[in-house]
Amino acid sequence: MFRVILYNQWKWSRLLVVLGSVAGFALPIVSLQGAARADASPLAPAELLRTVQSWGVLYPVLAATLGLLVAITTWTPDHRGRHVYALVLPVPRWRYVLLRFGAGALLLAAPITAVLVGALVATSSAAIPAGLQGYPVALAVRFALAVLVAFAVFFAVSAGTARTAGIVLALIGGVMLVQVIADVARVDFDLVGKLQLLVLNWPGPLAIFTGRWMLIDV
Amino acid sequence: MMNAIETDQLHYRAAKTFHISGLGLKVPVGAIYGFLGPNGSGKTTTIRLVLGLLRPLAGRISVLGHEIPRDAPSILAQVGFVPEQPHLDSILTVRETLAFHAAFYPTWDWPWAERLLRQFDLEERQPFGRLSKGQKGKVMMLLALAQRPELLVLDEPTDGLDPVVRRDVLSALLDYVSQRRASVFISSHLIHELERFCDWIGVMDNGRLITQVPMERFKNGIKRLRISGAPPIPESLPFVLLGREQTDGATETWLVREWEPQMSAYFDRPGVTLTEVMDLDLEEGFVELLRTFRGPRA
Numbered sequence: 364m365f366r367v368i369l370y371n372q373w374k375w376s377r378l379l380v381v382l383g384s385v386a387g388f389a390l391p392i393v394s395l396q397g398a399a400r401a402d403a404s405p406l407a408p409a410e411l412l413r414t415v416q417s418w419g420v421l422y423p424v425l426a427a428t429l430g431l432l433v434a435i436t437t438w439t440p441d442h443r444g445r446h447v448y449a450l451v452l453p454v455p456r457w458r459y460v461l462l463r464f465g466a467g468a469l470l471l472a473a474p475i476t477a478v479l480v481g482a483l484v485a486t487s488s489a490a491i492p493a494g495l496q497g498y499p500v501a502l503a504v505r506f507a508l509a510v511l512v513a514f515a516v517f518f519a520v521s522a523g524t525a526r527t528a529g530i531v532l533a534l535i536g537g538v539m540l541v542q543v544i545a546d547v548a549r550v551d552f553d554l555v556g557k558l559q560l561l562v563l564n565w566p567g568p569l570a571i572f573t574g575r576w577m578l579i580d581v
Numbered sequence: 582m583m584n585a586i587e588t589d590q591l592h593y594r595a596a597k598t599f600h601i602s603g604l605g606l607k608v609p610v611g612a613i614y615g616f617l618g619p620n621g622s623g624k625t626t627t628i629r630l631v632l633g634l635l636r637p638l639a640g641r642i643s644v645l646g647h648e649i650p651r652d653a654p655s656i657l658a659q660v661g662f663v664p665e666q667p668h669l670d671s672i673l674t675v676r677e678t679l680a681f682h683a684a685f686y687p688t689w690d691w692p693w694a695e696r697l698l699r700q701f702d703l704e705e706r707q708p709f710g711r712l713s714k715g716q717k718g719k720v721m722m723l724l725a726l727a728q729r730p731e732l733l734v735l736d737e738p739t740d741g742l743d744p745v746v747r748r749d750v751l752s753a754l755l756d757y758v759s760q761r762r763a764s765v766f767i768s769s770h771l772i773h774e775l776e777r778f779c780d781w782i783g784v785m786d787n788g789r790l791i792t793q794v795p796m797e798r799f800k801n802g803i804k805r806l807r808i809s810g811a812p813p814i815p816e817s818l819p820f821v822l823l824g825r826e827q828t829d830g831a832t833e834t835w836l837v838r839e840w841e842p843q844m845s846a847y848f849d850r851p852g853v854t855l856t857e858v859m860d861l862d863l864e865e866g867f868v869e870l871l872r873t874f875r876g877p878r879a
Contacts, residue, residue, distance in 0.1 A: 367680060367684040370681075374673065444669065450633075450634050453654055453655065454654055455654045456654075
């Protein structure tokens with residue numbers, strides 16, 4: 364059962380998975396390009412850290428993009444068929460949802476592995492200045508968590524109907540409206556800021572995306 | 582006798598203006614039950630309720646002796662469903678679609694599926710989304726049959742198909758039913774098609790089941806009577822008077838249901854003569870039934 368769902372998922376998201384894997388492999392290597400040419404002009408530790416940090420912004424972006432797109436493709440065949448076919452299959456709905464989730468999550472293992480391999484290749488071939496260390500496994504684990512969090516969030520949202528999406532958008536719109544009204548009325552009430560702190564700061568659900576994503580660090 | 586499908590006092594509201602009320606459907610085991618009704622009468626909604634896709638507001642649904650929607654996941658393994666619109670994944674090929682479907686049904690019969698694939702002349706490498714309407718209809722029927730179900734629920738399975746495809750699809754269905762003695766619940770507005778092979782008939786209109794009777798009784802029971810000197814207010818009728826029209830000054834035409842030949846004795850009274858008893862075919866009976874249900878002329 365899982366095999367056919369996985370194959371179905373692969374047919375829908377193979378292009379995303381391949382492109383994501385190429386990007387995931389290339390990103391750590393490109394981020395350490397200067398350090399790799401150690402004999403030519405090794406980067407000073409501070410400059411290397413700045414370069415690695417600026418490239419590091421792309422890891423959460425890649426993780427969120429992959430999670431979003433694979434989650435959307437996970438439900439595309441069912442949405443197109445208005446879920447009728449899926450609902451008449453002789454499996455409990457929770458099990459079908461788990462099968463779909465598992466298939467999407469398993470396919471995301473490819474770009475995660477690509478990031479790990481890319482990070483290992485990059486750190487092993489680079490001349491890392493004294494006092495700095497490579498963290499390929501930690502970076503790949505963090506990337507894996509970020510991809511899975513993004514996938515889980517968007518999987519849950521895209522599992523719903525257009526009505527569900529409308530409710531989510533209405534909630535976001537409502538928060539923005541309250542904030543605008545508070546600003547216009549000069550009320551000291553930072554709702555957006557508070558929500559941002561709640562969501563993006565530890566133990567918020569999206570805290571994994573924030574902070575520095577460093578392949579090389581002290 | 583256990584019924585393959587049974588609903589009792591089923592209520593469902595689909596919109597402010599449409600609701601199903603007090604639905605009491607009984608599809609006997611082994612029957613081919615034709616489910617008739619005009620567009621928007623509630624046939625597809627009823628099918629979705631029966632399959633557990635929708636949850637009723639009130640009432641009870643039983644399929645093959647199991648409660649729906651509670652037991653839906655287990656009982657759906659024994660139910661073959663052909664929806665009104667094909668809902669399969671468009672990028673999977675025919676072969677991949679079969680493999681996907683087979684993985685969910687423990688009774689899937691691959692040799693028979695292969696035979697049907699050849700019989701229906703389907704190109705197995707073609708993506709489902711690129712098939713013609715007729716080919717999609719054949720794939721849907723193939724999937725429903727090759728899982729060897731005890732009950733087939735078919736929602737207008739031949740709608741829009743050309744006569745050749747329709748014949749292929751229906752003959753495969755009838756072959757299966759004759760071998761397996763499966764029950765079939767088939768909705769359609771192609772009345773003459775149902776007339777050929779259904780042994781029970783149910784008629785739905787405006788969310789209500791108007792009638793459900795064995796096909797023979799339905800066909801034979803609805804008659805048009807020509808009566809001269811008809812009594813103004815008929816009393817203690819042995820049949821159901823659906824409507825009456827004055828043909829000319831002394832003659833009236835009555836449309837009746839549940840007619841039996843011996844009932845002509847009812848008109849053996851002074852000044853009253855039953856001059857003619859006319860048969861109606863299924864389509865005429867269906868139309869008259871709907872007309873009288875919507876606005877009794879009696």
